Amino acid sequence: MISRESSTGESALLPGVHDLGTILVVEDDPRMQQVLQRMFSAEQYEVIKAEDGRTALELFRTKKPIAVVLDLILPNVSGRELCQSFKSTAPETPVIIVSAISEVVDKVLLLELGADDYVTKPFSPRELMARVQAAIRRRRKTPLADSYRFAECEIDFKKMTATRKGTAVALTSHEFRLLKFFTDHAERVLSREELLNEVWGYNCYPTTRTVDNQILKLRQKLESDPANPTHFLTIYGAGYKFIP
Structure with a gap:
């Protein structure tokens, strides 16, 4: 996939290039942002990035991503609060946590808040991609009954x-x-x-x-x-x- 980064931090698709949907990356480390952007762009996803909670909430509401990759430690709004807000706004949108925190109690808490998966840093890019795509497939495969x-x-x-x-x-x-x-x-x-x-x-x-x-x-x-x-x-x- 060919893309270019816009001034707003989005990975903008060039005309005529197929796009599988938008993934919101919420991460305050610029290097990790770039790693995730390159990884998802290579698989034909558009990527939008937020380095703090307030920006993430705004992008989530306006861009309606098909999935969110979320760090836990962020300025302004914590990752836990963001996860809960995302799920309250659009419960069908998968949220995959990427964090250095590995304690089981934290994972259980996040699952109870609605997180769809949890990947511990450092992670394998292939594993993270597989988990994100699996979460997207599960949501598309089983629409909610009335x-x-x-x-x-x-x-x-x-x-x-x-x-x-x-x-x-x-x-x-x-x-x-x-x-x-x-x-x-x-x-x-x-x-x-x-x-x-x-x-x-x-x-x-x-x-x-x-x-x-x-x-x-x-x-x-x-x-x-x-x-x-x-x-x-x-x-x-x-x-x-x-x-x-």
Whole structure:
């Protein structure tokens, strides 16, 4: 792909060159910005760059990227706050975290805020590209259904709203995605590994406790008696099953 960088920090496509979509790179290190821009431009993506949180929010709203690559430590607005803002504005847009922070607790927190994947610095460019493209494919492959009802609950996946007994229930974007996967595979036993791979996008993740914690939260929010669930069932030695 042939591109030129504009005065606003965007990688502008030359006329007649095919473009697969725009990726927003949020990174305050100029050298890392250049590495990421070259990498995505070579694969026919347009690249827009932001080195601080305020600029990133503005570009996200105006340019509507198909994916975001996000560093955590930024001026003005933290990466965690940005992740939450991005997902509140456009929950279908993949956000891939790229950070030197490798602690499992930080990864779990970001996943619960809605991040689609987490790549630790230093990283392999090929691995990062594969994860970004996989996240984009997952979103294009499984568009959200309009709504789903079970027992006392009504879920609108497009509007990202949920109610139980007519009362609004606050779900995170990841909880909506997990719930969507359950409703798409009702009455089927799903292993923790399959849930991690299909919902979180990980072929291998340090702990399956992430899944357990998310299902516990779904029970607390959507079950009449979370201690004795009737919809989100544990199948001991196998995984979980959703019964409408």
